[in-house]
Amino acid sequence: MATQLEPRYLPVVDRRKRPLTDLRVSVTDRCNFRCTYCMPRQVFDSKFKFLPREEILSFEEIVRLATVFAALGVRKVRLTGGEPLLRQGLPELIQMLAAIPDLEIVLTTNGSLLAEKAEALMRAGLHRLTVSLDALDNAVFSQMNDVDFPVERVLHGISAARAAGLPPANINAVIRRGVNESAVLDLARHFKGTGHRVRFIEFMDVGLTNGWRLDQVVPASEIVAQINEHFPLEAIGRLQHNDVATRFRYQDGSGEIGIVASVTQPFCGDCTRGRLSTDGKFFTCLFACEGLDLRTQLRSGVDDDHLLRAIADYWGNREDRYSEQRSANTRNRPRMEMSYLGG
Numbered sequence: 001m002a003t004q005l006e007p008r009y010l011p012v013v014d015r016r017k018r019p020l021t022d023l024r025v026s027v028t029d030r031c032n033f034r035c036t037y038c039m040p041r042q043v044f045d046s047k048f049k050f051l052p053r054e055e056i057l058s059f060e061e062i063v064r065l066a067t068v069f070a071a072l073g074v075r076k077v078r079l080t081g082g083e084p085l086l087r088q089g090l091p092e093l094i095q096m097l098a099a100i101p102d103l104e105i106v107l108t109t110n111g112s113l114l115a116e117k118a119e120a121l122m123r124a125g126l127h128r129l130t131v132s133l134d135a136l137d138n139a140v141f142s143q144m145n146d147v148d149f150p151v152e153r154v155l156h157g158i159s160a161a162r163a164a165g166l167p168p169a170n171i172n173a174v175i176r177r178g179v180n181e182s183a184v185l186d187l188a189r190h191f192k193g194t195g196h197r198v199r200f201i202e203f204m205d206v207g208l209t210n211g212w213r214l215d216q217v218v219p220a221s222e223i224v225a226q227i228n229e230h231f232p233l234e235a236i237g238r239l240q241h242n243d244v245a246t247r248f249r250y251q252d253g254s255g256e257i258g259i260v261a262s263v264t265q266p267f268c269g270d271c272t273r274g275r276l277s278t279d280g281k282f283f284t285c286l287f288a289c290e291g292l293d294l295r296t297q298l299r300s301g302v303d304d305d306h307l308l309r310a311i312a313d314y315w316g317n318r319e320d321r322y323s324e325q326r327s328a329n330t331r332n333r334p335r336m337e338m339s340y341l342g343g
Helices: 059-071 090-098 114-124 138-145 151-163 183-191 220-230 294-300 304-316
Strands: 022-026 076-080 104-109 128-132 170-175 197-202 233-237 246-250 256-260 273-276 281-283
Touching: 022 059, 059 090, 059 273, 059 294, 059 304, 076 090, 090 104, 090 114, 114 128, 114 151, 128 151, 170 183, 183 197, 183 220, 197 220, 220 233, 220 246, 220 256, 281 294, 294 304
Parallel strands: 022 076, 022 273, 076 104, 104 128, 128 170, 170 197, 197 256
Antiparallel strands: 233 246, 246 256, 273 281
């Protein structure tokens, strides 16, 4: 039977002295897009077997685990998927999580359902929003997400979120050589001066199904140079030491962009993020091949102190630094798919 944790703050660090401050929670392994870098259609087709409902964590189980993680130092929970807005009743989960003291609730979405759900998310207590948008041109956008979904509906969702009272969003764009590098300047131009911040992400070798090749990576330096040529930039570093994005602001004061360069400029040394999969496994790295099964422990009746010790021990033994070790020798290393881990 669960027991209520006493109010306390027990920060835990791994073997490289990295604390656990951020938790990404995948609330569903399903998505209505088939992005080539995440859920390629040739693998995630009509025959693909997604997790049955009974294997997915309930809202109560997610909240209970989030409470334990908060006791270990987690201060931000990011809800992901799959596409998290496909999870029925998601605002209810956000409202439950918002009751945990000193915990920031953030959502990452492809924006396809955002317009109709933005007000409910805001009322539930969502603090911030990240929207994935890899191009503004419909043809290029379709090349990336492999569905016939108009860009305008994603943009409408972003506008609806602002109208509902949510702060300006982060706009995530994965840039892949030969597919959408032409989208960089369009995205920068469109969101410049709006308050929204575009974060350009190097194409990463997450999972084993996205056909990743190093020659398809558009280096961060090239992205910055392309934008700087038209809209002069100046580097301002990271907002916090553990942020994944390096920030650049427009010299004319009209906003900023972010660059996530985990391939050419690994930031493993500052990684403070854990990941909770849809079926309740805790992973200490995006490139991990196994995780700690918390669902089985939850459903066996252990108390919260048992869960706290199990998580603290697992993180305490962490030594992950895949992006720093990336090489030809790691190309076929077993790892989980991004849609399962939540990115």
